[in-house]
Amino acid sequence: MTNYIGKAVRRVEDKRFITGKGRYTDDITLPGMAHAYIVRSPYAHARIISIDTSAAEAMEGVVKVYTGKDIAESGINGIPTGWQVNFKNGDTMKEPPHPLLVADKARYMGDAVAVVIAENREIARDAADMVEVEYEELPAVAGPKKATKDGAPLVHDDAPNNLCFDWELGNPKAEVDEALDRSHHITTLEFTNQRVVPNAIEPRSAIGHYESASDKYTLYTTSQNPHLTRLLMCAFVLGIPEHKVRVVAPDVGGGFGSKIFHYAEEALMIWCSQRLNRPVKWTADRSEAFMTDAHGRDHVTKAEMGFDKDGKITGLRVKTYANLGAYLSTFAPCVPTWLHGTLLQGLYTTPKINVDVTGVFTHTTPVDAYRGAGRPEATYLLERLMDTAALEMKMDPAELRMKNFIPPFDGVEQPGYQTQVALQYDSGNYHGVLERALEMAGYDDFRKEQEKARKDGKLLGVGFSTYIEACGIAPSAVVGALGARAGLYEVGQVRVQPTGTVSVYTGSHSHGQGHETTFAQVVADRLGIPMENVEIIHGDSEAVAFGMGTYGSRSLAVGGSAIMKSLDKIIEKGAKIAAHTLEASEEDLEFAEGKWTVKGTDKSVGFGDVALTAYVPHNYPEGLEPGMDFSSFYDPANFTYPFGAHIAIVEVDKDTGKVSLKRFIAVDDVGNVINPMIVDGQIHGGLAQGIGQALFEGAIYDENAQLTNGSYMDYTMPRADDLPSFELDRQVTPCPHNPLGVKGAGEAGTIGSTPAVVNAVMDALSPFGIKNLEMPLTPERVWRAMNS
Amino acid sequence: MATTIQVTVNGKVHSHEVDPRTLLVQYLRDVLGLTGTHIGCDTSNCGACTILVDGKAVKSCTMLAVQADGCEVKTIEGMAEDGSLHPLQEGFREKHGLQCGFCTPGMIMASADLLSRNPNPSEQEIREGLEGNFCRCTGYHNIVKSVQYAAKKISEQEKVAQ
Numbered sequence: 001m002t003n004y005i006g007k008a009v010r011r012v013e014d015k016r017f018i019t020g021k022g023r024y025t026d027d028i029t030l031p032g033m034a035h036a037y038i039v040r041s042p043y044a045h046a047r048i049i050s051i052d053t054s055a056a057e058a059m060e061g062v063v064k065v066y067t068g069k070d071i072a073e074s075g076i077n078g079i080p081t082g083w084q085v086n087f088k089n090g091d092t093m094k095e096p097p098h099p100l101l102v103a104d105k106a107r108y109m110g111d112a113v114a115v116v117i118a119e120n121r122e123i124a125r126d127a128a129d130m131v132e133v134e135y136e137e138l139p140a141v142a143g144p145k146k147a148t149k150d151g152a153p154l155v156h157d158d159a160p161n162n163l164c165f166d167w168e169l170g171n172p173k174a175e176v177d178e179a180l181d182r183s184h185h186i187t188t189l190e191f192t193n194q195r196v197v198p199n200a201i202e203p204r205s206a207i208g209h210y211e212s213a214s215d216k217y218t219l220y221t222t223s224q225n226p227h228l229t230r231l232l233m234c235a236f237v238l239g240i241p242e243h244k245v246r247v248v249a250p251d252v253g254g255g256f257g258s259k260i261f262h263y264a265e266e267a268l269m270i271w272c273s274q275r276l277n278r279p280v281k282w283t284a285d286r287s288e289a290f291m292t293d294a295h296g297r298d299h300v301t302k303a304e305m306g307f308d309k310d311g312k313i314t315g316l317r318v319k320t321y322a323n324l325g326a327y328l329s330t331f332a333p334c335v336p337t338w339l340h341g342t343l344l345q346g347l348y349t350t351p352k353i354n355v356d357v358t359g360v361f362t363h364t365t366p367v368d369a370y371r372g373a374g375r376p377e378a379t380y381l382l383e384r385l386m387d388t389a390a391l392e393m394k395m396d397p398a399e400l401r402m403k404n405f406i407p408p409f410d411g412v413e414q415p416g417y418q419t420q421v422a423l424q425y426d427s428g429n430y431h432g433v434l435e436r437a438l439e440m441a442g443y444d445d446f447r448k449e450q451e452k453a454r455k456d457g458k459l460l461g462v463g464f465s466t467y468i469e470a471c472g473i474a475p476s477a478v479v480g481a482l483g484a485r486a487g488l489y490e491v492g493q494v495r496v497q498p499t500g501t502v503s504v505y506t507g508s509h510s511h512g513q514g515h516e517t518t519f520a521q522v523v524a525d526r527l528g529i530p531m532e533n534v535e536i537i538h539g540d541s542e543a544v545a546f547g548m549g550t551y552g553s554r555s556l557a558v559g560g561s562a563i564m565k566s567l568d569k570i571i572e573k574g575a576k577i578a579a580h581t582l583e584a585s586e587e588d589l590e591f592a593e594g595k596w597t598v599k600g601t602d603k604s605v606g607f608g609d610v611a612l613t614a615y616v617p618h619n620y621p622e623g624l625e626p627g628m629d630f631s632s633f634y635d636p637a638n639f640t641y642p643f644g645a646h647i648a649i650v651e652v653d654k655d656t657g658k659v660s661l662k663r664f665i666a667v668d669d670v671g672n673v674i675n676p677m678i679v680d681g682q683i684h685g686g687l688a689q690g691i692g693q694a695l696f697e698g699a700i701y702d703e704n705a706q707l708t709n710g711s712y713m714d715y716t717m718p719r720a721d722d723l724p725s726f727e728l729d730r731q732v733t734p735c736p737h738n739p740l741g742v743k744g745a746g747e748a749g750t751i752g753s754t755p756a757v758v759n760a761v762m763d764a765l766s767p768f769g770i771k772n773l774e775m776p777l778t779p780e781r782v783w784r785a786m787n788s
Numbered sequence: 789m790a791t792t793i794q795v796t797v798n799g800k801v802h803s804h805e806v807d808p809r810t811l812l813v814q815y816l817r818d819v820l821g822l823t824g825t826h827i828g829c830d831t832s833n834c835g836a837c838t839i840l841v842d843g844k845a846v847k848s849c850t851m852l853a854v855q856a857d858g859c860e861v862k863t864i865e866g867m868a869e870d871g872s873l874h875p876l877q878e879g880f881r882e883k884h885g886l887q888c889g890f891c892t893p894g895m896i897m898a899s900a901d902l903l904s905r906n907p908n909p910s911e912q913e914i915r916e917g918l919e920g921n922f923c924r925c926t927g928y929h930n931i932v933k934s935v936q937y938a939a940k941k942i943s944e945q946e947k948v949a950q
Contacts, residue, residue: 010881017889018877018896020824020864027823122809201828201836201924202890253826253890254924286829512888512925681884681930688927712833712922720928721915749927 004521004531008677011517012531013510022251025205025220026283033207034063036272036282037124038265039114039131040291041106044363044705045140045153048104048113048133056116056130061123064276065131067114068103076100076271079264080236081328082228084483085165085337085359093165093359096156098327100237100264100271106135107155107326108363109707110291112264117272117280140363142701144323145300147362155326155361164324164359165333169341170421176354179315183306187389193377194698194775195298195323197290197710198370199717200511202253204293205283208269212277216244221266223249223539224259224509225549228486230541232262232330238270245270249539252511256689257369258293259511260551261330265292290710295699296370298323299336303381305350311395313404315352316344318381324359325366331551332368333359338482339374339470339552345419346382347430347466347643348404353420363705369551371689371750375469383465383755387762388771397464397759398438405430405466411736416638423470425641426743427733429669434466436729437645437667446649454767459652460662461764464645465756471744472557472640472735489635490554491546492562494523494570496628498615500608501533505631507547508559509539512685513746514678515555521674522560522740526567527607528594545631553744556674557640557735564739565632573628574610580621581605581613640735640743644668646687646752648760657783659695659761661724666752669731671743679745680728686749687726692718693750694757698776716776793857797822798866806853812846813837815853816863824864824893828922835921838894838901839863845901847894847920864893867900875941876900876934885934887925895921899935908939 016022053065078098086093101112114131118124139153146152147162155162170176180186200222207220217240223229226249234242252259265282272280284292300321306314322336341355372379390397406417411427418424441462450460473479476487493505504523508515516536524531537543550559571591578596579586582603589596597604610628613619617626649663666683673679696716700708709715734741754775761777762770770785790805797820804819816822816839825848828836837848840862867874876896879885886892895918902909902917909917914935915928923931 008884011884013889014881014886017886017892018864018873018880019868020822020893022824022889024823024826024890026827027817029818122807199922199924200888200890201834201922202826202888203828251889253828254888256924286831286834514887677884681887681926684927684929685887685925686927689924711831712829713831717922717924718927719919719922720931721912721919723915723928725911725932726927726929 003525005525005674009517009521009675011514012520013514013516024202024251024253025207025222028207028220030207030209030279033279033281034117034119034276035121035124036269036280037116037121037128038112038282039116039128039133041109041111041113043106043135043137044109045138046106046135047138048102048106049136050134051114052132053114055132056127059123059127059130061119062127063117063119065114065116066101066272068099068101071099071101072103076239077237079262080232081332082330082485083334084485085167085333088166088168093333094156094159094163095328096159100268108365109705110365111326115268115272117276140705142362142364142705143300144298144321144360144362147360148321148358155363159361162361164361166358167337168356170353170355173354176315176317176352179352180304180306180317183314184309185307185393186304187385187392188304189381189384189388189772190302191772192774193297193299193301193380195367196296196370196693196697197699197715198256198258198293198296200254200256200258203284203286203289204259204263204265206266206269207279207281208273209279210270210273210277217270218246218248219266219270220248220250222252222259224252224255224511224551226509226539227507227541227547228549229262229266233267233270237267246542249509255511256371257296257373257551260549261294261368287711290715291365291707294329294366294368295325296367297377298367299377301381303385305385305389307389307393311393311400311403313348313350316350318344318355320357322357322359323362323364323367325362325364327366329366329368332366334483335369335374340378342421342423343375343378343468343470344382344421347406347468349406350420355421364701371686372747373552375747376690376751376754379465379467379751380755383467384758387464387759391766398434398443401434401464401466402431410733424638426638427736428641428643429731429733430466430643432731433643433667433669434645436731437647437665440665440727440729441647441649457654459654459764461650461652461760463648463756463759463763465752465759466645467752468641468643469747469751470639471553471642471747472636472738473552473554474639475637476635486548487635488548489633490548490558490562491631491633492559492566493545493631494563494566496570496611498612500529500611502527502529503535503537504563505537505544506559506563507544507549508555509550513550513555513682518556518675518678519560519563523563523567528592529607553746556740556742557738557744558634558636560740560742561636561738562632562634565634566630569630569632570628574607576621576624577610577613578605637737640671642668642670642743642745642748644748644752646756648756650757650760650764652761652764652782657779657786659777659782661691661757663727664724665727666749667729667731668748669733670745670748671735672732672741673730674742682745683728683749684726686747687753688718688723690750690753691723691757694754694775694777696722696776791854793854795856795859795861797861798863808852808854810853811849812851812853812856813848816848822863822865826890826893828890835898836891836894838897838921840897840900843904845898864896867896875938878941879934879937883930883933883937885926885931891921891923895923895931899938903939903942907943
């Protein structure tokens with residue numbers, strides 16, 4: 001019997017958030033705490049001639065000013081990257097140093113030059129203005145394709161043409177060229193998948209706290225990934241023994257990828273605290289967040305897809321220049337490669353695929369994983385190609401997809417699907433989601449309505465997107481072979497107290513996803529106890545043994561599975577104790593609804609009694625250890641592959657170019673669902689971000705690589721009145737290789753929605769003969785296209 | 789050049805010396821320790837710091853603490869009365885109107901102002917009424933439903949009271 005799984009259980013964590021009792025990093029004040037403000041380069045590329053800190057240091061309330069020279073002299077290292085992608089010829093990728101504060105050159109607008117520490121934040125900020133930095137401004141480059149041209153300004157002297165790596169995946173290019181040459185029709189798109197800024201509403205913050213008496217360090221930080229942050233910071237940057245450092249990621253106000261990474265400010269606060277022997281806090285301004293949170297996307301792509309005369313795909317050729325920014329962030333090299341190229345099979349039986357990616361340094365903010373990370377870029381190019389091809393070949397875009405879908409397979413009776421680009425899909429029924437979405441949209445009627453509207457001078461459009469993603473990241477040996485410098489398992493510890501209540505320690509981190517609820521539902525059902533008796537603990541390296549954090553929609557698929565493994569161990573041990581108590585053999589027992597029963601009898605013992613016996617082992621099985629506390633590492637067997645079909649319906653205002661999103665239909669298959677309310681919420685939020693990229697968002701760098709829209713005054717994010725209510729449904733194709741059958745729901749909405757919206761606008765604009773426009777589809781851009 | 793102000797916050801009178809440049813949000817967070825009011829931007833666009841000043845929604849980063857002298861301030865910490873949640877707080881929980889919780893206090897306070905002006909708003913009116921507040925998690929879908937829930941609940945409570 002399950003009491004909780006599959007139910008819309010209201011969230012355990014909400015009470016503190018709705019009453020103002022959440023505890024975010026910036027809410028924490030420690031005794032004697034000083035405040036840091038960072039002096040940042042206003043130039044994208046500049047030599048630092050001199051820094052004069054004397055006026056700042058003379059100000060009342062200023063504790064200390066450190067510069068890049070102090071950092072360099074202290075002998076610590078820069079921020080490392082966690083993934084290696086080499087050049088095609090086998091040469092190692094370029095991995096330039098990324099110091100906490102730069103001493104010689106600033107390489108992007110916002111690069112950290114000095115840090116001011118003062119008694120309060122206002123003084124620190126005032127004093128930062130008094131730090132005199134003499135710069136020699138140098139030419140800069142922001143665009144990834146442009147940066148590879150001969151003569152382009154170099155970001156790092158030892159990376160010629162600004163190349164970090166080049167990379168290829170799939171069938172040999174000659175085979176793909178041949179397949180395309182033999183095609184009846186080729187659809188070609190050249191576009192930029194523009195750079196977006198994650199914009200978690202909580203700005204990043206870090207508090208370093210060194211305690212000399214115990215020689216221990218605590219870092220409070222806005223992280224999705226506290227254990228990995230500790231490992232990277234201790235082992236690679238500061239050289240502090242890991243056991244001396246506690247990293248706490250308390251309540252975190254959204255991440256969307258941008259808080260996965262180990263940032264310089266974290267190590268810097270620890271470094272400053274140790275020197276000053278007092279806690280030091282740094283919290284980003286929003287404008288600082290715009291400049292320094294790792295950005296997402298930024299691909300310049302040419303994609304070509306071939307079709308035979310019946311509309312069957314014959315081949316796909318993709319060339320992408322991926323902007324990595326000025327330095328390599330934690331997962332930067334894998335995002336445009338292994339999280340992008342591997343998804344280019346999409347849902348289709350494409351027989352030949354070749355993808356070629358050049359990773360490029362530019363004088364811009366580092367780029368890394370942002371919700372979806374590589375998979376939205378793959379989906380965008382595939383799904384834009386599909387709708388464009390349908391238009392060019394005068395076919396229906398839904399039919400064209402159906403014709404090319406991989407047939408249904410459950411991964412149990414039918415094997416997984418081996419793609420041309422390394423992955424093996426676990427299970428899928430792609431026709432099912434599109435059929436349902438078409439039904440919800442009332443597609444046949446829509447085409448009639450569209451026709452009529454056109455006659456009335458109104459521009460309606462419908463756009464499709466059928467996507468797949470690789471989540472549940474990831475089997476350690478596989479990712480290791482692909483260049484990951486870490487394992488991507490997860491840790492779950494289940495501790496039963498003598499009274500039968502349960503504390504669960506997970507290496508997953510919740511920053512909005514509701515783990516404290518979903519994980520508790522799983523544990524309570526498995527043990528047959530009330531949810532109130534279960535507590536989920538996360539985000540503190542001193543409490544949780546280890547963890548690999550939350551990203552890539554992995555928490556339930558990997559973190560939940562680790563907990564399941566520990567629950568199995570609890571039940572197995574409980575059976576031994578129960579058998580002893582009931583004077584029965586273990587084989588004769590069954591565990592259900594929170595008690596062990598001798599099969600076919602009414603003799604039973606409850607979970608609470610067994611727990612008590614484990615801790616008061618007076619009458620106890622011989623040789624069995626007391627206690628009930630198990631920890632497990634779960635390393636997934638494969639990625640999980642959520643998929644879905646999204647349909648957008650838009651109206652374009654002929655006079656202003658404004659796009660109104662009238663309806664958005666999303667049918668997603670994320671495998672089994674533990675809490676439908678939370679899963680729907682994840683989809684909603686994902687959709688808003690994907691729609692945001694299509695219509696509103698985009699970081700704009702000028703010819704001097706200045707970020708020109710780094711504030712909420714200038715960068716458009718979707719507001720409540722920009723979006724409709726969403727129409728959702730789901731299909732369930734369980735994941736065959738993890739104990740919960742779950743696939744992950746965090747990124748689906750973002751991955752699927754962007755091309756659906758753009759396709760809808762292109763459909764609306766088809767009477768104008770417009771085939772492609774760059775995102776975001778602002779009124780100006782659309783109006784200009786209609787009027788040119 | 790500190791100035792002394794007297795402000796009633798969540799029904800309690802406070803008197804403090806503050807810098808003329810201290811923002812009301814800093815006063816609430818740093819002096820009174822009411823950290824439920826959040827700071828999400830530096831341009832008064834995000835609405836995370838929304839509170840009620842004399843019953844009206846104000847972004848507390850746009851107001852100096854000295855301007856609040858003599859005012860009646862309500863923050864998220866003052867919304868639950870006698871241990872029972874405000875219908876908006878209940879609505880946000882019931883309808884999953886929050887995820888990370890960071891925008892939530894501001895969103896609830898802005899919604900309180902909206903419902904005081906328009907007790908029975910349409911979906912469009914809710915969306916327009918909350919367009920001064922960013923949420924990056926929910927796509928606003930369930931926030932709309934949360935406010936609708938609260939509107940219904942408040943009107944039911946008022947009927948009972950009559």
